[in-house]
Amino acid sequence: MPKKILIIPSWYPNSNNELVGTFFREQAHLLNANGFDIKILFGVENEVGLFKYLSIRLTQLFSKKNDLNKTYLKQAPEAFSFPIYHYKKWPEKRQLKSSKQKYQQAYKAITTLWQPELIHAQCSAKGGIYAHYLSKKNNIPFVIIEHQIFLLNYYKKYVQKGIRDAVENASKIGAVSYHQQRCILMNSMDCNPTIIWNLMDESKFEINTKQTNTKFTILTISYPHLIKDTETFFRSLEAFQTICEDNFEAIIIGNDSFNDSSKANSFYFETLAKKYNVHDSCTFYPQLTRAEINTKLQSCHVFVSTSVAETYGVAVREAMLCGKPVIATKSGGVEDSITEETGVLVNLKDAKAIAENLLKIKNKELVFSPETIRNYIIEQSGRDTFIRTMTDFYNEKKS
Structure with a gap:
């Protein structure tokens, strides 16, 4: 029984x-x-x-x-x-x-x-x-x-x-x-x-073998709280903008409406994007379904996490199940899965290091195997x- x-x-x-x-x-x-x-x-x-x-x-x-x-x-x-x-x-x-x-x-x-x-x-x-x-x-x-x-x-x-x-x-x-x-x-x-x-249910995520998005795309999933340190994310975009010669897109998914999804909005994130002069390069989604998040993860080139503390890091690992490299701050839980073969760890609040590594990934100075990244997560969890x-x-x- x-x-x-x-x-x-x-x-x-x-x-x-x-x-x-x-x-x-x-x-x-x-x-x-x-x-x-x-x-x-x-x-x-x-x-x-x-x-x-x-x-x-x-x-x-x-x-x-x-x-x-x-x-x-x-x-x-x-x-x-x-x-x-x-x-x-x-x-x-x-x-x-x-x-x-x-x-x-x-x-x-x-x-x-x-x-x-x-x-x-x-x-x-x-x-x-x-x-x-x-x-x-x-x-x-x-x-x-x-x-x-x-x-x-x-x-x-x-x-x-x-x-x-x-x-x-x-x-x-x-x-x-x-x-x-x-x-x-x-x-x-x-x-x-x-x-x-x-x-981490590998049946819900897969590697996109036909990358159709030619514009370098950065994705993050967050919510308005100091523990997520989203300001460092936008500071890193500002720094990246000064060293990247091409246009790029940053996709920001998240809101602060935990009890009523009908009130979801991106106001906090848009305000920060304007503050750091990167709003024109950003696309905001207050709320997406799991299937829609999966699609966005598959279309991006890199996932960025700027948290001060992560107990685990579900969104980070979902991106990895899609074979995406991760740039993450040394925030705790994510460190169990990020190695030299799966991504990059930087110090807390180090927007410059995030920007520099974004450029390395864009220019293919840092190259990762999508299969290696995905398999690491499957074997672990x-x-x-x-x-x-x-x-x-x-x-x-x-x-």
Whole structure:
């Protein structure tokens, strides 16, 4: 019988934003088809006014139906969402306590006919906190794979404690890069994180053997946050513009609309492009489908990442699956996959070095094998490797 795994993600693709947490769903989907019985449970938290909160509570008290929903989250595997309503003037500590209780209610509802053998939290905040609570209430082991930047001081003290308790009491902890492993341990966590590189599904990306774009094309995928250091990207374009004799195109994909994709825009990126006098060489896409991103990756000549910190670097590796060389800052997670045969690493904020290496790639002073780049990623974290790694992670006892 397939092992039953309940996944508690910290975010997940939904009807408001189908791209957020896409890799969580893709990993779960692959595992569900290869030896595991996977289900997803995710609470959607909302802050409301007093009258609305009281009205909702009264309705819930007199209703015999549960609030589980299979239309909000993207399906395959089976994914259940449920609403969590907080009175907006509650302190965050009370909200967290209420959320834990709602997770327990939802857990009881989905386990009437299906009982998980293991709970898997995707990220410690706050999926790990909820998984730990469910584990204690129902006497079921849980594991955590940490995906986001691990900075305990970012959270309030009671959340820090919740994260620490979850990490140190989990059956196993996974980290998506050696950088991430180091960050967890630097917070004095009593654990031994296993490296679990994210799934890079080679079936969704391929090498374009007929490069039709003659204009040298640079691509980046980002969002407006200091951790992405997009300003360095535009400074590098400005520097490249001064040393490149030919016209080039820079494609910038991304926005800051995480909760509602209908509000996606490129205003932040366009402002920086104008500031560094490269706007005329740039094309902006606030949001693209996965298929459209694949097409853009296949048409570019090089992918650039200027992040200050990357826990893993999904976009970087997707470009590499398309056989594209990468110029990336030494931001942590990406360093596990970039070698002299697959790309170039530069120091943080070094726009000049990025520009110089862009010119070398354009002039074919630096030449890379697309097949070598792609195969490196497949061997490290392709479908077969990911299934084997996760099978060991789910089945091995705590180290």
